[in-house]
Amino acid sequence: MKVVxxxxxxxxxxxxxxxxxxxLRVPFYDTDALVERxxxxxIPEIFRQYGEAHFRALEREVIASLRTAEGVIGTGGGAVCDPANVADLRRHGTVFLLSAAPEVIHERIAGSDRPGLTxxxxxxxxxxxxxxRKNAYLGAADACIYTGTRTPAGVAETILRQIRxxxxxxxxxxxxxxxLLGKxxxxxxxxxxxxxxxxxxCGIAGNPCAHSKSPLLYNRLFAHFGMHxxxxxxxxxxxxxxxxxxxxLPTKGLSVTIPFKTDVMGHLDETDDHAAAIGAVNTVVxxxxxxxxxxTDWLGVRAPLAHRQGARAVVLGAGGAAAAAVYALVSLDMDVTVLSRTPDAAQRLAERFGCLWGRLxxxxxxxADVVVHATPVGMEPDTRSLLAPGDLERGTTVFDLVYTPPETPLIRAAREAxxxxxxxxxxxxxQATEQFRLITGIAVSPALVREMLA
Known part of the structure; x- marks a missing residue:
């Protein structure tokens, strides 16, 4: 048994x-004490002589040594900010986040000889x-327990009940x-x-969502990292x-797809600044x-187009995916025009981000140097394309956000042009690399995601 x-x-x-x-009659490992040893x-002397970076390196070594340990592990406050630490702590373990209000924490640690980090x-x-650290804490945890008004014995009993x-x-x-499960x-x-x-x-929330590759990807990643x-x-x-x-359910995270990326926002406790600006949520922790x-959709658009920073771009569509695309392109200093079969929707989206708009x-x-297609047209079993080869100029970058089938009619037309x-x-x-980090606290590379999807 491994409890973190x-x-x-x-x-x-x-x-x-x-x-x-x-x-539980198991060993207790205090990572700070092990770093000192x-x-x-x-630790204050480590900071004075060598600085925080040296402390974090020692902490990384200690946590790596506990990767297969049996027992209870208590970590330093910033340990989970390193996704590599989270991967080691999570392997075949259960992670509990202990939290308290800022004023309670300040009162408890007042007078400590630990140096400040700012x-x-x-x-x-x-x-x-x-x-x-909020996202790192929430992602790394399997369960969250407030300790501000409870005794250590009471918190321990709650954890024991959950474990059992x-x-x-x-x-x-x-x-x-x-x-509901039956329905x-x-x-x-x-x-x-x-x-x-x-x-x-965890799960994909949508209607329909049978086409999603998320179950295959996530279940393979969970097995890869030894997660329950x-x-x-x-x-x-x-x-x-x-x-x-x-x-x-004992739910930790949701991937949200069409048509719920906007609707789900009304049922959440908090929404981050990026999702609020886009007006859509695709990840729930x-x-x-x-x-x-x-x-994380906007990051999924931004990363493959980073090499076209400052370009002139057209976004086809005016829904949630289009909003994420416009947000991403604006962050890359692109001049963006939104085109849609519904001009009013195109105008509303464009005016939110200071862009041009028009009819499809x-x-x-x-x-345009860049074209981003952000409508469902071309998704299986649809075989249409909004653009023909003759509509496109050689050298233009065409990004089709539809991924089923892998080669859409638009991608074929763009290659022909x-x-x-x-x-x-x-x-x-x-987007999945960032989504997995938010839900689990573990960083995965695009290469590993592609390998898991193969």
Missing amino acids: LVGFRGTGKTSVGRILANR RAGMP DLPPAEEVRTLLAQ GEAGLFPAERRERDG FGLETVREMIERDPGLLV YHYTRFEWPDAETIVRLANL RCGGRMYGHN EEFKGVD GCETIPGTEMFVH
């Missing part, structure tokens, strides 16, 4: 960890670092969960959870029902009963 406690200084990791280890000096006053440093599978749903919630055709998921209460669930997770599909006509089912919305029929009159082509699989790969 993460969180900011002063949240109780050491005291709770010792109680847990004693109750390895360095032969206390030039800010102590209370402000706590608030600032908590905000900076005793912290289940009330009977009425259980009946509702089982009924969704997910009886197998119920059986998996009944057999294994420690299993965590299962990824499934939540296909249903409305987002509210999907969110309700997710809250009745759940921890401690709260849901946090993000958008005006494409031939627009001088002598264009640089970027298939939708590249958007999927790059």
Whole structure:
């Protein structure tokens, strides 16, 4: 058994960890203490003589040495900011995030001889670092426990109950969960959870979503990193029902696809700045009963087009995917024009980002270096293309966000015209790397994602 406690200084990791280890009759590993032992000096002295970078390197070595350890591991406050640490801590382990309010943490650590990590006053440093580390903490955790008003013994007991599978749903919630799983055709998921209460669930939320490659990718990644997770599909006509089912399951994350990227925002507790600006969420992280919305689609558009920074671009479409594309292109200092079969929608989207707009029929009159297709046209079984080879200029970069089939009618037309082509699989790969990090705290390379999809 491997139980990992993460969180900011002063949240109780050491005291709770010792109680847990004693109750479970396993060793307790304090990574800060192990760093001091390895360095032969206390942490404040490490910082004074060698700086934070040296401390982080020692911390990385210590955590790597615990990759296959059995026992309870208490980590330093910033350990999970390094995704490599998270991968080692997560392997065949259960990670609990201990949290407390900034003022509680400040009170608890006041008078410590540990050096500050910023030039800010102590209370402000706590608030600032908590905000900076928020996504890393939430991603790395399997469960989140507030410790601000609880005793270490009480927190330890809560963790023990979760480990033993005793912290289940009330009977009425259980009946509702089982009924929804039956309607969704997910009886197998119920059986998996009944057999294994420690299993965590992720899924793709959409209608339809049977075409999604996310279940294949995520389940292979979970196995690769030794994670006790299962990824499934939540296909249903409305987002509210999907969110309700997710809250009745031990859900850690959702990938959100059409048509729910906007609708799901009304059912979340928090939405980050990028998703709010785009007006769409494609990634939901759940921890401690709260849901946090993000958008990684724009990063999936941005990364493959970084080499065309400053270009003139046209976005075809005016929905959620188009909004993410415009946001990405603007971040690359491109001059963007939005074209759509629905001019009013094109105008609304363009005016949000200070872009030009027009009808789809005006494409031939627009001088573009980059074309991003952001409509469902061409997605299987659709065999149409909004553009023909004669509509495109040689040397133009054409990026089709549709990824099923891998070679869409538009990509074929663009190749025939002598264009640089970027298939939708590249958007999927790059957005998935960021989405996996948000949900699990682990960084994966685009190369590994492509390997897992092969």
